[in-house]
Amino acid sequence: MDWSFLIGVVISGLLAGVMYSLVAIGFVLIYKTSGVLNFAQGSMLLFAALTFVSLHEEGLPFWIAFVLTLAIMVLLGVLIEKIVLRPLINQPPITLFMATLGLSYIIEGGAQFVWGTQVHQLDLGIADVPLPLNSILISQFDIFCAGVAGAIVAVLGVVLQYTRVGLAFRAAAFDQYAALNTGLRLPRIWAITWGVAGFIALVGGLLWGARTGVQFSLSLVVLKSLPVLVVGGFDSIIGAIVGGLLVGLTETLMEVYVGPFIGGGIDQWIAYALALAFLLIKPTGLFGQRSVERV
Amino acid sequence: MKLRGTLASLLLATAIGGLPLTSHAQTPTHQQYFPLQSYRVGPYAAGGTGFFGGFIDYMNLINTRDGGVNGVKLTWSECETQYVVEKGVECYQRLKSHVPPPSAWNPLSVGIAYAMIPDITADKVPLITIDHGRTDSTDGAVFPYVFPLLMNPYSETSAIINFIGSKSGGDEKLGSKSIVVLYHGSPYGRETIPIYQLLAKKYGFKLQQIEVPDPGTQQQSQWLQIRRIRPDYVVLRGWGVMNPVALKSAQEVGFPADHIIGNVWSNSEEDARPAGNAAKGYIALTTQATGTRYPVIQQIQNIIYKAHQGNMSDPARVGSVYYNLGVVNGILNVEAVRIAQAKFGNHSLTGDQVRWGFEHLDLSVAKVQALGAAGLFHSIDVTCNDHEGHGYITFQQWNGKEWNRISDWIAPDWAILRPIIEASANKYAAQNHITPRVCSTEEAAAN
Incomplete structure (x- = not known):
């Protein structure tokens, strides 16, 4: 057994999982505060990255393009809340899910309509080259992504757990009627939530875009985040991170050590097999809350 | 805007x-x-x-x-x-x-x-x-x-192996080489699996073919395998986002771009440019020149x-x-x-x-x-027998901004291909x- 190679595979898998987590966090945030499984998160990621890179290519400095894109994403979030979600208050979850599914197509089409279909290079100034640690190679860029994901989780964790805003968010997610009765302004809470989700989409879009180029396929990374949510739990930000790490690790180990014996291509389906196993054994995921309803 | x-x-x-x-x-x-x-x-x-x-x-x-x-x-x-x-x-x-x-x-x-x-x-x-x-x-x-x-895909395969042979000092040197084919997980990607196996048998080179599931936005595991195999060349048979990600992932494991040979659907500016510096030196086949x-x-x-x-x-x-x-x-x-x-x-x-x-x-x-x-x-x-019509191709190399042709026009190995096609x-x-x-x-x- 080549132990240094195995350690490299494990680290690589964990870092790959962090990239999935970056997208999954956006899902969790909206689900946790509004109960909506936002299928449009991938499209928001594409829209944010395309907007940023196009503004940057037009000559705007990095940080001005970033702030401007963030403003556009917050505005988009507010509009989504006002035009799509507010009229659907208290509709069944499947109705809200279908609304976001339709929304994802509109945002995808809108992104390409406004910014074109060309593939863009995105250079964040972080070299995507390996750090040699003995014979183990670890990507500098992946380490940076892990740091960013960690910082987002820490900030969100503190805000949601220890601030009045966070308490309001959790109350809104727990029971919309009760939250309204206690005087919480649900539309404002949801608008803030969607704005923060827009910020996470922007960060995720930039990191994924720097890896793959900014192009339509960014919207497809959402598909890899769904098993992460099932494994980690739909309403847990820590779950999104742990779920991402587990999915990334499983994919990489299976592809490297089992793939050669069965023809490869395992990472196409192994994450979903893992998610299915969790649904059968622990439907709430590792960190998801079991819902209790009075019947 | x-x-x-x-x-x-x-x-x-x-x-x-x-x-x-x-x-x-x-x-x-x-x-x-x-x-x-x-x-x-x-x-x-x-x-x-x-x-x-x-x-x-x-x-x-x-x-x-x-x-x-x-x-x-x-x-x-x-x-x-x-x-x-x-x-x-x-x-x-x-x-x-x-x-x-x-x-x-x-x-x-x-x-x-x-x-x-x-x-x-x-x-x-x-x-x-x-x-x-x-x-x-x-x-x-x-x-x-x-x-x-x-x-056609088999002509392409033959031309790529001929090109690697010429870079290695002649087809007779291919026997000492190791080649990995990284292919898109689709009917298009799998089309050339048998012909690569046949050419490996003919020339004696070591061959590993590794699939990348569509769309190919994550390839760490595939490139870790490549790092372990340590091939002389990687043939990139990609499509869309798979191509720039492959080039970036190659850089992550320290594989040189000028030993990656892209096929005809891995040969565009959209495949190389998003990979930035990782694509410098990358070589790809084409049937038509750019510019x-x-x-x-x-x-x-x-x-x-x-x-x-x-x-x-x-x-x-x-x-x-x-x-x-x-x-x-x-x-x-x-x-x-x-x-x-x-x-x-x-x-x-x-x-x-x-x-x-x-x-x-x-x-x-x-x-x-x-x-x-x-x-x-x-x-x-083009004739009744031959709906492809010659199969001449050339190779180009990415200099970080554009493609430059680096070979003459190369014909496939018809003696091998025609019986298989028929x-x-x-x-x-x-x-x-x-x-x-x-x-x-x-x-x-x-x-």
């Missing part, structure tokens, strides 16, 4: 049912119609806009500069497929009854092309799969209506774009890989019509008549030069109860 007027009109046209984007006052008898199953949105839009933009610009040039082909105007309409097979087939069903009838189908999609073969054969309209498609459709005796023009120095491309710029009639919303993409492939595809379609007109008359032709033109498409190097395309592509000589075609014929044509008899009768 790059609000795309052209795209807007396209989307509108698509939304209301694929209306023709051009209209001519002439009667249908003086029009030659091309249905275009294009993809201008979706994950592969960069390729679709380039290819169909080049194709349309060339047809526009023929109409504007020459008044059409011998007075017969070229017309076309687009139908958006998003590279989705079902949508491509729906487009085919919608446009096949067009008046005047379709001249040829050019879907630029393996999946759509495969789905259409039985129907277009029944309709008697040619299906053009330039640089892609079924390898065995090269055998026109079994596939009379399918034309994998310029290069705008060719007279035909310059005429498009001077006649079409100066009159603001160009199809590309970003004129800077004129001369890019996909655009020039579209122009070459336009040349081949137009010349097939011209050859067919010489036999059937200068009027609107049926698909079957245009098929005859394709099967007699003989553009020598001198003829290619006369068309203003010298150096843009080599030559083509065996596969005959198997298809037996499975589908097709009686192969006898090409020698047909050609003798024609002469």
Whole structure:
């Protein structure tokens, strides 16, 4: 057994999982505060990255393009809340899910309509080259992504757990009627939530875009985040991170050590097999809350 | 803000049912119609806009500069497929009854092309799969209506191995080499698995073929395997986002870009540029050169774009890989019509008549030069037996900004390929109860 190679595979898998987590966090945030499984998160990621890179290519400095894109994403979030979600208050979850599914197509089409279909290079100034640690190679860029994901989780964790805003968010997610009765302004809470989700989409879009180029396929990374949510739990930000790490690790180990014996291509389906196993054994995921309803 | 007027009109046209984007006052008898199953949105839009933009610009040039082909105007309409097979087939069903009838189908999609073969054969309209498609459709005796023009996947494979051989100091040195083929997890990607195995057996090189599931946005595990194998070369048989991610992942594991050889669908600016420095030195195969120095491309710029009639919303993409492939595809379609007109008359032709033109498409190097395309592509000589027509390719290297040609035009190893193609075609014929044509008899009768 080549132990240094195995350690490299494990680290690589964990870092790959962090990239999935970056997208999954956006899902969790909206689900946790509004109960909506936002299928449009991938499209928001594409829209944010395309907007940023196009503004940057037009000559705007990095940080001005970033702030401007963030403003556009917050505005988009507010509009989504006002035009799509507010009229659907208290509709069944499947109705809200279908609304976001339709929304994802509109945002995808809108992104390409406004910014074109060309593939863009995105250079964040972080070299995507390996750090040699003995014979183990670890990507500098992946380490940076892990740091960013960690910082987002820490900030969100503190805000949601220890601030009045966070308490309001959790109350809104727990029971919309009760939250309204206690005087919480649900539309404002949801608008803030969607704005923060827009910020996470922007960060995720930039990191994924720097890896793959900014192009339509960014919207497809959402598909890899769904098993992460099932494994980690739909309403847990820590779950999104742990779920991402587990999915990334499983994919990489299976592809490297089992793939050669069965023809490869395992990472196409192994994450979903893992998610299915969790649904059968622990439907709430590792960190998801079991819902209790009075019947 | 790059609000795309052209795209807007396209989307509108698509939304209301694929209306023709051009209209001519002439009667249908003086029009030659091309249905275009294009993809201008979706994950592969960069390729679709380039290819169909080049194709349309060339047809526009023929109409504007020459008044059409011998007075017969070229017309076309687009139908958006998003590279989705079902949508491509729906487009085919919608446009096949067009008046005047379709001249040829050019879907630029393996999946759509495969789905259409039985129907277009029944309709008697040619299906053009330039640089892609079924390898065995090269055998026109079994596939009379399918034309994998310029290069089929097996020719491509043979040329890549020949190129690696030449870089290694001769084919006899291949025996000491180790090659990994990293292929897209799709029918297109898997098409060449047997031929790589056959060539490995012939030349004695070590071969590993590794699949990357579609779309290929994460490839750490595949490149970790490559790092463990430590091959001399990696052949990249990718598509779309898989290509820049492969180049970036190669850099992450320290594999040199100049030992990665891309195939024909890994050879565009959109494949290399997003990878930034990781793509510097990357080599890829192509059937047509890039750039705008060719007279035909310059005429498009001077006649079409100066009159603001160009199809590309970003004129800077004129001369890019996909655009020039579209122009070459336009040349081949137009010349097939011209050859067919010489036999059937200068009027609107049926698909079957245009098929005859394709099967007699003989553009020598001198003829290619006369068309203003010298150096843009080599030559083509399609016959009943050979629907590919030479299979000449060249190699280019990415310098960080653009492609530069680094090889002469290379022919595939026909002695190896032809028996395999015929065996596969005959198997298809037996499975589908097709009686192969006898090409020698047909050609003798024609002469």
